[in-house]
Structure formats: C-alpha cells, structure tokens
Amino acid sequence: MSVYGDRRDFLKRMAWYSSAGAAISLMPGVSMEAWSDFEGDAAEIVWKKSPCRFCGTGCGLLIGLARDRAVAVKGDPNSPVNKGLCCVKGYHSVQMLYGKDRLTKALVRKNGELVETPIQDALDLVAAKMKETIGARGKDAVAIYGSGQWTIPDGYVATKFFKAGLGTNNIEANARLCMASAVTGFMTTFGLDEPMGCYDDIDHADTFILWGNNMPEMHPILFSRALETRRQKESGLIIDLGTRTTRASYGADKSILFKPQTDLALANAICRELFRTGLVNQDFVKKHVTFKKGKTNIGYGLEDKFKFDDEAVEIGVREYQAFLEDYTPENVEKISGVPATDIRYLAQLYGDPKRKVVSFWCMGMNQHTRGTWINNLVYNLHLLTGKISTPGNSPFSLTGQPSACGTSREVGTFTHRLPHGVVTNEHDREMAAKIWKVPVEKIPAKPTYHTVEMFRALDRGDIQFLWIQATNPFLTMPKLRRYRDGAKKEGRFIVVSDVYPTPTTDIADVILPSALWIEREGMFGNAERRTQHFEKMVDPPGDAMPDGWQLIEVARRLGYGELLPYSKKTWVQEVWEEYRQFQHGPAHEMASYEDLRRQPGVMWPHVNGKSTKWRYNTAYDPAAKGEGEFDFYGNKDHRAVVWQRPYEPPPESPDGEFPFWLCTGRVLEHWHSGSLTRRIPTLHRAVPEAYVEIHPADADRLGIRNKDPVRLTTRRGTLTLPASINGRAVPPAGMVFVPFFDERYLINELTLDAFCPISRQPDYKKCSVKVERA
C-alpha cells in the first residue's frame, strides 16, 4: 500500500477514479461552458448552514462552498423554518457577494473627492472627528444609525460603545422604520416584545387572515407553508385583507379591499360582532384580560421635537362595549368600503370555536400613523376569542429584516433601550452597569432622538457627526429631500459602513468597507424568536471588516479598550456570552454558543436545552406559572390588555389638488433599497426598474398606457416613472403604488414623514399625490 500512501488516501482516490473515468467516456462532446468558470464537480462542494441574509422569515440555507468561494445555495432540510425550500432571493443570495463594485478600501472625502485611504488611517480619522465633535458640542452631538441587518454582536457592541462608553443615548436603527409599531403593540398589550407563537402555528391552523400583508412576495416561504396547510385541510382558508390587489389576493380564497387607514374601524367592527353574536370567549376574558383605553387625537409627529406620552386608563367591559357600538358593520362599510356581510363573515371566522386562526401582518399595519393601535386591535380579536398562545391560534407579527428581532429589538439598539429593559428604569440601568463594569451614572437615563427626530436633529445641527452602518437612509427616509439636504449641510460629518456604493455613501465623508454576511461570523434573530448562527465561510474582499469590529477599532482609539476587550478572533463568541447574561432567566434565556453552532436555529426562551414554542401557555413556557392554562406574565397583573382604540383619519388624504393615494412597498425580487438584490443578476433581470402601478380605469381617464411616463407630485416632490397597468398587482381606482428599491426613482422624496406618536414609526403607505401623464 505504501506506493499509494496510506489506505485512506488510496480509497479516496479509488472513489474519484470511478467517477472521473466514467464521466469522460460517457459524455463526449458535451459543452461544459456556461458553468465551467471553475473546474469542479458538485461533489466537491462543501455545504455550511446559515440563515438567509434577506427577509425576517429567517430561512435556513445551506451555502455551497468550493475553492474559497460561495458557489451555490439550497434550502436546509433540517431547518424547521423552510424545511428545504427557499424563495428566489434566498437561492441567489450568494451572488450578492460578487458585484464588481464591492467597496474594498476605505474612502475619505478630500476636496470633494472620495480618495482611497489605508483603513487604519480612515479609522483614525473617524475617531479624531468623534473626539473633536464631542469636545466642541458635547456627547449628544454624535450619533449612530444602525440596522436590523446588523448581526447581534454588531448591535451589542454599538450599544455598549455609545451608551456605556461615550455616554449618549444617540443610537437608533432602521428597524424603527419597520418594526417599532409591532414592538409598542406587543409592549402595550402583553408587556413583553415579540410573538407568543411560532411558524409551527401554520401547520396547526386552518384559517389565515392577512392584514395588509402581501405574503407571497414578502414572506414567500411562510405563504407556501400556508398553501400547503390549506391543501391538506378541508377547512383550510386564506383571507386577504388589503388596500390593493396583489399576489396574496390571487392566492387567497377571498380578497377583501378596504380603504387606507380604515383597518382600525374594521377591527373594531369585528370585535363588536363578536360580542353581538356571543362568540366572545367569556371564560378566557374573565381570567386573562383587562380592558384599557388611552389618549385620543394623538397627532402625527409632523413638527420637529414633537412629544407624546400615552396614558392608560382601566375601563370596564361595559364601557368598552358601549364604545364599540359606533362600529356597526353598516357604519364601517361606509368608511371602509368593506361590505357589512364581509365584516360579519370575518367575525364568524375569528369566533368559530372550531377554527384555528392565525393573523399575519407586517408593514401594512406597522407603517401606519396609528400603528400601535392597529396592532392592539388585532390582538383584541385573538384575546376576545381566546385564540392565542396555543398551537394554531396566533396573532403573528412578521418582520422584514433578518435580525430586526434578534439585534434591534432584543439587543435594543434604540435610544430608549438597553439589552434588558429601558434606560429610564433604574434597575435596568444597574443591571447594564454591572455587566458592562461601568459606574451606573455613566449610562444616561434620558432617551434622546428616535430615528425621524435624529435626522431632524442632524438637519438642525444638534447632531454633527453621524455614523451609518448596514443601511441606506438616503434612499429610505420619508420626506427624503429634507433629511438628505440636512446631512449635506456645512459642518456635518457622515461616516458610512457598507458593502456597495449607494445614495447614502454618495454623500459620506468617510466610507468604510464592510464584511458582508458569511464573510464574517455572526448571529441573526428571526420573527419567531429563533436565533441562528453562521460562521465565516469566505474571506471579505480587500480591507473590508465586520461592522462591529470597525466600532471596536474606533472605540479603542478613543480610550474604551477596556470596555470592549475582545479578541479579533473570538469576539463574536465573547460578545454572545456577555450578552446572554442580560437575557438570563426563564422568560428570555438564550441558547449557549455551542448550541447555536450545532443547531439550525434555537428559539428563546431556551431553558434546559429546550426551545419554547408557545409563550404564556403554562404547558409550554417555562416562565408561565399558575393553575390556569395561560399566564401573561409580561404585565404586573398577569393579564393581557384589550385596548379601546378608535378610528382616526390619516394626516393627509386625497383632496382636490392631490386626488390619489400613494402607497409604497417592496416586490418579491428586491429587498429594501435594492443595493444587494440589484447586484444579483437573476433578480435584477426579473425586475430591472421601478414603476408606478395604476388602476386601468384611472389610466384610461388620464390617457396613460402601459409603460408611459407618469408624473407623480406630492407636497414634497415630483417624480416621473413608467406606468404599470394590470401588472403584478393592481391598486384600486384612486390609488397608485410604487416600489422603493430603485435608486433612480427616489419615491421617498414624495412620501410624508408622519409617524405613529407611540412607536414613532413613519407611515410609508399613505399620502396624497397628483398623477399625470408626463
């Protein structure tokens, strides 16, 4: 055997010969051109697990690696999220690493030009600028704006650096623009953030009600799972509630269109019908529910320095029922356009004791000037019927970003938050001070700016230095022009960490190249409380480094080395172990680093090696105590809240001059601002540019044919883009829809920066617009 090396080597070769030899003889003259950029064979591919980099569904992917490159993707059959299936974005996701215009070197603006600079010098400059700004204007003049695409360790390092190091609460993340209303909805109703159920609910349920949620495009895998359930169950039913006709409408059994903002009235009308028809689960309500009301006429946050604090008042069920009396199906039909019979039908579905109901929603309810309210109202439906926290009964708030939950919400990368609790709570500050080993006075007790206000402060000059990581606000901020012009003002210093040039890097003073996704180690947390780990699989290009490591480098230059004492090799693990201490306890216990590496995702609370599928249910949740079936332990009285929230109109509605609604959103192929998906050939070729969807009757009246240029004008700006008539989706007469991914058509120059006063999340779905043929 010595001729051939050891026995193992020999056998290996044997297996190879048998394939290589045969292939040659069997396949003469077959061209291998298209894929033969690499010599190779599918069997050479090594597969490693990672959560998808795109949406908050958090599908488990297997990344195919060969010759130090990512070359293929398939769904991880072991992942309970997607069970081996992906959507087109997931399948092609690895192509995002290889755009030829990747940022590989630091760029520093000198005399108006961006100049390639050694990364260490660029980091020196960032540190010097921060120091200078703090010296001249105080610590609240520097800020960081991060992302729900930050990995958990990135977000944690940012929070610690800013809150415990610099001593400012000037940290926000783009998750404010997509998830804030979901959070305040959870907090006001249950006292704790994030869903009680999990995706397994889709298998256990039979009735799916989508509230303004175009799932086949935005959460395709979850929609496929719902389709499968419907196929298998005779009682399977999908109802699409929305403001325009989309793929969700086509895939559903019934599509119900309502007028923008009237979902508030619709939900109240369903509650009223539940009482009227005796479908309220009296036993559940008696044991587990309190009734409350808050302030009304709460405003829209359009003015700078807008302030609002809600005040909860407990009410009786009688008062609540009296309030509902205004919302008769007939009254609500008038304002919402939904036939009274459909409202009664929906109440029957929610109330039918034999049906298991999942409500799904995402941006339709969250990007809403009454976002917190509509979240509360859909919880009301589930609480009044007792359809919650059991397999198949689930009000389910979906997320848009891969780690909006894991990083932004759980680590708490917001001005008012800490990794456990809020800065305004003394105990929470003490806990943070202890784990971070800093004096408690170091952590400021007062929140500063939420996202919209942060960009307003930048415009006003209260903030002078802004570091932006893993997000593209100068495409995604509403009323974009004000905030972009503000950032360009004299004296502002903008640092942007990203992977490709974007409209945001265009105005940066320093650009830092970032390592993308599997070019570094990290964790994401998806919409069902599942934390997923991915290891570093390929090298980042050039000088690119993880966002979190950039922060550590700068912090060290500012003298916070002891605060962030991690080693370059193991910082992700070290940070995870430190962060876990914040979540210790049965209500939020996080899995160990080893568990995360081993499994395709772990759901918190993770107690004694077990993921918790249904929170607040004493049979499943280790933190739920007591005799009964449920324990809503997030609230002091262990009860969930049914909120009395009225219908209130949006700040801007179509009128004489601006007679249409303008709604914005996503498409399946592109993800958020498109900086990644547009560099993926398959995705770009499928949807190469943005368009404006318009109802055929409106188009006819305005003399607009398909692909004609259409000029949209709002009080904030004008944009001309091609028409799409009877295309992928169709808005009702009187509404137009524009996807926001395309940097050539900056639709956010037209949108309004009104927000929900409780969550401070802007409404991108409703403003008024004039439509003309250009």
Added chain:
Amino acid sequence: MIWESDRRIFFVGLGIAAMAVLVMFVGPELFDYRPVASRADPRSVDLPTSKRDVAAEAEPMRKPAYVVPARADADTRTWTKYESRRAFPGAPPAIPHPVSDGPAWESGKVCTACHARGGYVPKYNAYAPVTPHPNFSSCRQCHVPRLTDKLFRETAWATVARPKTGLRAMPGAPPAIPHSLQMRENCLACHSGPSSVPAIRSSHPDRGNCRQCHVPRVTDEPFER
C-alpha cells in the same frame, strides 16, 4: 426528528462507502491520480424529509412513463440552454418565455397547465419541461422571468461545473445520482420525455423504481471501522 434524517444519510453513506471498497479491485494504474479537493458534506444529497417528498419520489412508480414519440423537428433542450437559465447547478431556472400579467399568471395557476405534465407547445415549437415538484404551487416565488440581459452592475460571480454524469463503479454498473435530490425527487421529470436534455434521458423510463438501482453519491470518504 431533525437528527433522524441524518442517521438515514449515515446509513446510505455506509452503503456507498461499501461500493467504494468494491471498486478497489478494478486496478488503480488505469487512471491518473487526481486529488479530491474537499470532502462532500453528507447534506449535499438529501433524503426525503417529509411524506410529501416520498410521494414525489414514488411518482414514477405509480405512473410508468413511456417514451413519447416526439416531433423530430421540435426544439430540443441542450445543455447550453439548460445551463443558461440557472445561476448555478441546482438553482431554480428562470422563466425563458414571456409571461403575461394577471391573476392566473401571478399566482402560478397558469404554469401548471403546461409544466405539470409537459406536452408540445406549438408557439415555441418545443416540449414543456415537467416540474419535478408539482406539489409546490407558488411557482413565481422561485421562478422569475428575465426582462433584460443587462446587469445593474458588473458581477464577478462564478460557480462550479455541473455534476459529472456516469458515475459508474465498474463497466455496466448503474450510474450513481450525482446531484442533490432536494426538489427533484421525481426523477422522470428531467430524465425522460421529449423535454429532457437528450444526454441525460433514461433509456428505460418505464422501469419506474429508479432508485432501486441508482443511488446518490453522498460522500467520497471510504468506509472506516
């Protein structure tokens, strides 16, 4: 549950490794030495994970396919065409023909009219490829059209060559399955009928129980005690 499938993969792996031992008797001098670049992860071939997959796998057994007399002048699917529609081996193919707008197209209900069972489409003078996973109905979640050849920005994307065919342990032996079976449990969808690429068309599609003779190659590692 999760680990159960791994165990199954392990046993199949054992079987295949045993085959490699047999190969020992062929005589290594016949071939040049070529190193194996890296070890195949057992997950590169997947066994059915749900009842649904098993059903798809059994499809050929229930409905034996016959060699349909195809129109000789019809367009055949060449490897070049096959590859040009996929970003990498195993990627979901893009839709090469125009798609209309409207509910039936958007929801994928139209797709299955041709792609569930195949058949000649005069408009394209071609046979419609048959989907290997008819149980999934949200077609356009994975399959997207191609409206332009232009790119937004240049790309340096590269991938591996497609899996080698004819992985025979010895002359006359049935070749192993060189690709992942995930989403492709129904072998005949791609390996039979006039829409298949001729080079991988089975000479005996009527036998039905494909995986009685053709087994996946899960690993290059030899069996070791």
